[in-house]
Each structure stands twice: as C-alpha cells, then as structure tokens.
Amino acid sequence: MIISNLLISWYLANKRELPWRQTKDPYTIWLSEVILQQTRIAQGTAYFIRFTKEFPTVFDLATANEDEVLKLWQGLGYYSRARNLHYTAKYIVNELNGVFPNSYKSLKKMKGIGDYTASAIASICFNEVQAVVDGNVYRVLSRYFNVKTAINSSRGIKEFKEIAQNIISKENPGLHNEAIMELGALICTPKNPNCGACPLSGSCLALKKNKIDSLPLKLKKTKIRTRYFNFLVVNINNQSTILEQRKENDIWKHLYQFPLVESNEELSHESILTSDNLEKLIQDKSLQLKLFNQNNIVHILTHQKILAKFWIINTKSDHKNAVEWNNVSNFAVPVIISNFLEKFR
DNA sequence: GATCCGTGGAG
DNA sequence: TCTCCAAGGAT
Incomplete structure (x- = not known):
C-alpha cells in the first residue's frame, strides 16, 4: 500500500472539523496558516475566528491600520507575523491588484511566507505538488523512515523536505499535506504516540x-538572556x-508599554x-x-527571561x-502589560 | 547558519 | 518545577 493512500484514507475518516477546513479561499487559508505558525490550535482558533470576522477579505486587512x-x-x-501579514495584504492589494499569488514560487516571495506556508497554500488552494514540512511532518517522517538527522540542522531541513516531496500524492497534494500533519497532531505525538491506531x-x-x-x-x-524591566506607570x-x-x-516591536527603564541588574527605588x-x-x-x-x-x-517591576508614579x-x-x-500591549493592567484596575 | 522572535499547555 | 514544543520565518 502506498503511504499517501494510507494517510489520506485515515485522514478522511479521522480528521477534526476545524473552521479553516471549510474553505479553499487562499486569503483565508493564508490567515489560518500564519496564525497557526508555532501556535497550538487551541490557542489560535479564537484568533482565526476574530480575524476572518474583522477582515473577511484581503482588502479589509489592507485597509486597516497596523495598530488595529x-x-x-x-x-x-511572535508579533512580526501580524506586521508581515498586514504588510503583505497591502502589497497584494496595491501592487498585485488584489489578486492573490497562486503558485508556490510567487507565494514564497511574500513577506512572512516561507517554505511551509507557501507549500500549504499552494497545495491546498491550487493543487500544486509541494510538500509541507512542519513540526508534525518532521516527527512522522523521522520515525517512519528512522532518520536521525537533526531536524533543526540545515542538512536536516533539506533532507526532510526531499523525503516529504518524494512521498506526497501527485493527485491530492493538499489532502496529503493535511493528512500527514493531522497524523502527527493526533497519533504520532511527541510523547506517548498512539502507534496502535496508526x-x-x-x-x-x-x-x-x-x-x-x-x-x-x-x-x-x-x-x-536575563533583562530587568522597570515600567514607569505614570498616574x-x-x-x-x-x-x-x-x-x-527587539521583542514586542510596535506594541505599546509604559515608559521603561531597563538594566542588567536590580535597580533601587x-x-x-x-x-x-x-x-x-x-x-x-x-x-x-x-x-x-x-x-x-x-x-x-523563548530566549529571554524578563524580571519586571511596575513603579506607580502619582x-x-x-x-x-x-x-x-x-x-x-x-x-x-504585551501580555506582561495586560496582566498588570488587570491587577492594577 | 546560528540566533532571535511570544505565549501557553502538556507531561 | 522544569522541559519541551506548537500548521515557522527573518536576519
């Protein structure tokens, strides 16, 4: 039996009903893919709902302000995702007459769209044979083929893309891509994988x-890196x-905060x-x-530990x-600020 | 090509 | 408590 057929038939019988699986509109798929980058579905879903409601089309997104x-x-x-999303929406509307790029090659030129996202949109929306390689795919392929190359090495990235490209369905690349990711998410999990059901x-x-x-x-x-943030909460x-x-x-680029005194050590009153x-x-x-x-x-x-104090200045x-x-x-505002605001009010 | 960019949940 | 890591991408 061909791997792809096994994957797809398993997927059709076991897939979750997720909001972005109801469409093949490239803009909507793009939105979902960017929101889900390095993000769990449980966390990203509410954002997807809000974004598609607030910005139903690429024109709506392009018209908005970055602050919104x-x-x-x-x-x-990972707020650069939002900045790049907005930048690319404007680019598509203003430079491409609102016509969404419809190939892996043209998609990958857009800011914020890398190999994974270009492959996902191209395969799901335009039936292009481009294999996605995300965290799920790395796991499934490394186990299935017993590949010991580090998945975050440059060799590994190249090697796994080739393997993925070799086994992808030529007839249903989008379905295949969704299937292998879903298998990684539901069965071939990082810990305690359910091999009995695979x-x-x-x-x-x-x-x-x-x-x-x-x-x-x-x-x-x-x-x-450890950083000491002293926020000046002027009242x-x-x-x-x-x-x-x-x-x-730096972190939280273009987000808002209280005026900040930063240092490498504790600061006194x-x-x-x-x-x-x-x-x-x-x-x-x-x-x-x-x-x-x-x-x-x-x-x-991910790479920093922020130790924060909030100074109230009446x-x-x-x-x-x-x-x-x-x-x-x-x-x-960053979460550290919104948490403070909740306690402060 | 190594490093940076957030947040939250699972185990 | 601590480690891992989740539909990655840019620099």
Whole structure:
C-alpha cells in the first residue's frame, strides 16, 4: 500500500472539523496558516475566528491600520507575523491588484511566507505538488523512515523536505499535506504516540526498532538572556497615563508599554527616582514613587527571561502624550502589560 | 547558519 | 518545577 493512500484514507475518516477546513479561499487559508505558525490550535482558533470576522477579505486587512491588526493579534505572540501579514495584504492589494499569488514560487516571495506556508497554500488552494514540512511532518517522517538527522540542522531541513516531496500524492497534494500533519497532531505525538491506531505502523521503521521515543533528533541551543524591566506607570490625577510604542528591533516591536527603564541588574527605588527617563518624563519634584509588586514578575520568552517591576508614579503634572486610562485598552500591549493592567484596575 | 522572535499547555 | 514544543520565518 502506498503511504499517501494510507494517510489520506485515515485522514478522511479521522480528521477534526476545524473552521479553516471549510474553505479553499487562499486569503483565508493564508490567515489560518500564519496564525497557526508555532501556535497550538487551541490557542489560535479564537484568533482565526476574530480575524476572518474583522477582515473577511484581503482588502479589509489592507485597509486597516497596523495598530488595529496588532491589537487583534494581542496575546498570540511572535508579533512580526501580524506586521508581515498586514504588510503583505497591502502589497497584494496595491501592487498585485488584489489578486492573490497562486503558485508556490510567487507565494514564497511574500513577506512572512516561507517554505511551509507557501507549500500549504499552494497545495491546498491550487493543487500544486509541494510538500509541507512542519513540526508534525518532521516527527512522522523521522520515525517512519528512522532518520536521525537533526531536524533543526540545515542538512536536516533539506533532507526532510526531499523525503516529504518524494512521498506526497501527485493527485491530492493538499489532502496529503493535511493528512500527514493531522497524523502527527493526533497519533504520532511527541510523547506517548498512539502507534496502535496508526495507519503507518505496519511499516514504521522506528517502531520496528523500538526507537520511537528518541526521534526526531533535535540539536538544542538555549541561551537565555536575563533583562530587568522597570515600567514607569505614570498616574496623572487618576485620569490618564503615558504609553510609548516599542520601535527597536527587539521583542514586542510596535506594541505599546509604559515608559521603561531597563538594566542588567536590580535597580533601587532611589535610582528609579533619579533616572534620566523619569526626569525627562515629568518635571515634578513632589511626585510619589511607589513599587507595585515587591517581587519581580517573571516573564519567560523563548530566549529571554524578563524580571519586571511596575513603579506607580502619582503626579498632578499633565503630559502632552497622556492617554486616558479608559482608552488604554485600545492599545496593543504585551501580555506582561495586560496582566498588570488587570491587577492594577 | 546560528540566533532571535511570544505565549501557553502538556507531561 | 522544569522541559519541551506548537500548521515557522527573518536576519
């Protein structure tokens, strides 16, 4: 039996009903693929519903402001996905007359669309024979063929794409791609895979050699940087506060936050009080500075550990960029800020 | 080509 | 508590 046929027939009998599986509209599929990059379906689904409701077509997305798009993306992480999504929507509308790219090659030229996403859209929407290789596919293929090449090495990336391309159905590439990913998600899971229910178990090499638990192989390289964030929560007459947008190429780019004093170590009450940032922010000799959280709030990112303190600054002196507290919720903020806001109010 | 970019859930 | 990692991509 051909692998592809086994995969597809298993898929047709066992697939989940997911909202993006009701369409082949390339814009909608694109939206779902980008939302689901490095994201669990349980987390991404609500965002997909909101995005398709708010921006039903690529024209709607292109017309929006980046701030609106980021606000809708808030909490999902990897915010460059949202910025690139918006950028590419504008590009398609303004430079391609709103005609969605319809081939792997043309899709891959779009910002934010890499090998995986181009293959997914091309195969699902345009029946192009391009194999997807995501985390699920790496797992299924490394086990089925007992491949020990590290999946995050440049050799591995190339090798697995070739294997995937070799076994893909020429008749139903989109269906095949969805099937192999679904198998990885439901049966060939990272831990405790359900080999007893797997349609490929009869010819799975890792299962035969009892190597399932050691595959796929992955090189680990975890360098975690620790940063100390001191947020200055200015409270002007209990009415308004000050927000600023993160501009640098850093985490949370283009999201909003309270003015920040960053350092590589703990900062004292005194050093915050006399910091240049604060003095530039408000000239008020009688301001009160109060620490909101005695212990650092720990926020873990993939390569960073943020230790955060929120300093409440009560003052009566107004500020030109003051934002009404009632209006703060309209700004896209990182989760660490929205968590604070919930506790603070 | 190694490193960076978020968040949350599972085990 | 800690580790892994989830429909990846850009630099």
